[in-house]
Every structure is written in C-alpha cells, then in structure tokens.
Amino acid sequence: LAAAVCAAGMLYHGLRPLRVLAAHAARVTPGASGQRLDAGAAPSELQPLVDALNAMLARLQQSYARLSGFSADLAHEFRTPVTNLLGQSQVMLAQPRSGGEYEQLLVSNIEELERLARMIESMLxxxxxxxDDVLLTRQPLVALDELRKVAELYESMAEEHGLRLACSGDGALLADPALLRRALSNLLSNAVRHAQPGSTIELHAAPLAQGVALSVSNCGAPIAAEHAPHLFERFYRADPARSADGGSTGLGLAIVSAIMDLHGGTATLHTVGAIARFTLVFSAAR
Structure with a gap:
C-alpha cells in the first residue's frame, strides 16, 4: 500500500508540468491569441511539444488576424455603396416619378451592384x-506571347483613351497561365486608367539570372512617395475620388501581390517622375 501511495505521489508530481501547460493553454482565447505557452516552465522532455503548440498558436493567430481584417474591410467598403443604394431608392419612392426617372435609377443601381459583385469576387x-493549400497549374510560358495576349484584350479600351500599347522583350517563365494573365490584366487596366492621353503603355519582358521580369509602364500623374509603399494593400487608393469614379474596387493591385506570393515571386513599383513601372518577377522555365 505504501508503495502504491508513493507511486501515485510520484506520478502526480511528474505530471505537474503537463497540468501547468494545460492551464496555460486554457487561458488562450481568440481575444488573447498573442499568448504563448511558457517554455521555461516545462522540462526538456516536453520542449518539443511546447514548441509545436506555440507554432500552432502563431498560425492560428495569423489566420484569425486575416479573418478579422477581411471582415473589417468588407464592412468598411460595403457601408457606403449600400447606403447610397438605399438612399437613392428611398428618395425615388418618396413621390411619383416618370418611367424615365425609374429607368435612370435602375441603371445607376445596376452599375453600383456590378461594382459590389466585382468587389465580392475579388475579396473571395x-x-x-x-x-496554404492553393494548387497552381504551373506551365512553361513564352513571356512575350503572354504580354501580347493581354494587350489584345485591352486594345479597344486603350484606343478609347487615346493610348498605344507596345509589347517587347523575350524570355520564358513558369507560371499558372490564368493567374498570370489576371495579374497582367490588373496592371494593364490600372495603367490605362491613369495614363496620359496620347502616351504609350509599354509591356516588356526581360530575362533575369533566375527568372523573368514582366513590367507594365505608363506615363501619368506622378505617384506621391507616401503612397507608393501602400499601393499593393487591400482597398488602398491614392486618389479615392478618382478611383470611385473609375469603378475601381481598390483590390486590383492587392490581387496582383497575392498572385505573386502564390508563385513565390515579387511585385514592385518603380517611379521616375511621371513614369510608373510595375514589375512582376517569376521563376524561369526550366
């Protein structure tokens, strides 16, 4: 009996570090996700377990932060257009209107709803x-061919703005074709929106030692230095009024950045006076 009591006491004492860890883990909540388990309170045998749990908590904290940011962005960006839609509709219904006035309201509401739909699709x-489990369909691609394909899609839009598109360069890259074209389309759409009428938008491919750089350059209003570091952030607009008038959701460059992250590449902006050059660096095709 004495031996059993002694063994139970030793077992209880030996499990004390686990009880301490369990108590610490119980105090970790979504609102305090920055807390970590105290590695110093655990014996060396439990250090791998503590390290693994802390790594898991760090990943959960990152995911929770992304979710919170996603919700906050949605609430902020949806508030104004939804309020506008409600206000316009309520004013229109306040008194009898002509058929033409109702039609004008519907056209305006449809335009705003289409912008909201694009925003929702972009946020998703x-x-x-x-x-971390996104699968890419990487394929070897000819850089200049990809630039020309995207340029063809925007030829009419460029002509409407009095712009010319010029593609040049060479090189081969490894990328998901659909995502590559989406990234280039976002850059080219942005360039067409902000380029000076009568100027040329240049799309260029340049082989690098370990990859290929694809760039889209346009001449437009200079980008202030304080805006440049934030242009790839979600919903960031250097000129909110201009972006709203142009139907921009403020997500185009954020999507470009996300696509490059998926590819393990980079998206950068370089400005010289009125010239803005966005550059995407992909791995070279082997």
Missing amino acids: FLARAGQ
Whole structure:
C-alpha cells in the first residue's frame, strides 16, 4: 500500500508540468491569441511539444488576424455603396416619378451592384489565396506571347483613351497561365486608367539570372512617395475620388501581390517622375 501511495505521489508530481501547460493553454482565447505557452516552465522532455503548440498558436493567430481584417474591410467598403443604394431608392419612392426617372435609377443601381459583385469576387479570391493549400497549374510560358495576349484584350479600351500599347522583350517563365494573365490584366487596366492621353503603355519582358521580369509602364500623374509603399494593400487608393469614379474596387493591385506570393515571386513599383513601372518577377522555365 505504501508503495502504491508513493507511486501515485510520484506520478502526480511528474505530471505537474503537463497540468501547468494545460492551464496555460486554457487561458488562450481568440481575444488573447498573442499568448504563448511558457517554455521555461516545462522540462526538456516536453520542449518539443511546447514548441509545436506555440507554432500552432502563431498560425492560428495569423489566420484569425486575416479573418478579422477581411471582415473589417468588407464592412468598411460595403457601408457606403449600400447606403447610397438605399438612399437613392428611398428618395425615388418618396413621390411619383416618370418611367424615365425609374429607368435612370435602375441603371445607376445596376452599375453600383456590378461594382459590389466585382468587389465580392475579388475579396473571395484574396481569401482563397491566403490559404496554404492553393494548387497552381504551373506551365512553361513564352513571356512575350503572354504580354501580347493581354494587350489584345485591352486594345479597344486603350484606343478609347487615346493610348498605344507596345509589347517587347523575350524570355520564358513558369507560371499558372490564368493567374498570370489576371495579374497582367490588373496592371494593364490600372495603367490605362491613369495614363496620359496620347502616351504609350509599354509591356516588356526581360530575362533575369533566375527568372523573368514582366513590367507594365505608363506615363501619368506622378505617384506621391507616401503612397507608393501602400499601393499593393487591400482597398488602398491614392486618389479615392478618382478611383470611385473609375469603378475601381481598390483590390486590383492587392490581387496582383497575392498572385505573386502564390508563385513565390515579387511585385514592385518603380517611379521616375511621371513614369510608373510595375514589375512582376517569376521563376524561369526550366
């Protein structure tokens, strides 16, 4: 009996570090996700377990932060257009109107709803891109061919703005074709929106030692230095009024950045006076 009591006491004492860890883990909540288990309170045998749990908590904290940011961005960006839609509709219904006035309201509401639909689709893409299990269909691609394909899609839009598109360069890269074209389309759409009428938008491919750089350059209003570091952030607009008038959701460059993260590449901006050059660096095709 004495031996059993002694063994039970030793077992209880030996399990004390686990009880301490369990108590610490119980105090970790979504609102205090920055807490970590105290590695110093655990014996060396439990250090791998503590390290693994702390790594898991760090990943959970990152995911929770992304989710919180996603929700805050949605609430902020949806508030104004939804309020506008409600206000316009309520004013229109306050008194009898002509058929033409109702039609004008419907056209305006449809335009705003289409912008909201694009925003929702873009936010869902960014949410999916933030997951670690996204599968890419990487293929060897000819850089200049890809630039020309995207340029063809924007030829008419460029002509409407009095712009010319010029593609040049060479090189081969390894990328998901659909995502590559989406990234280039976002850059080219942005360039067409902000380029000076009568100027040329240049799309260029340049082989690098370990990859290929694809760039889209345009001449437009200079980008202030304080805006440049934030242009790839979600919903960031250097000129909110201009972006709203142009139907921009403020997510185009954030999507470009997310696509490059998925590829293990980079998206950068370089400005010289009125010239803005966005550059995407992909791995070279082997």
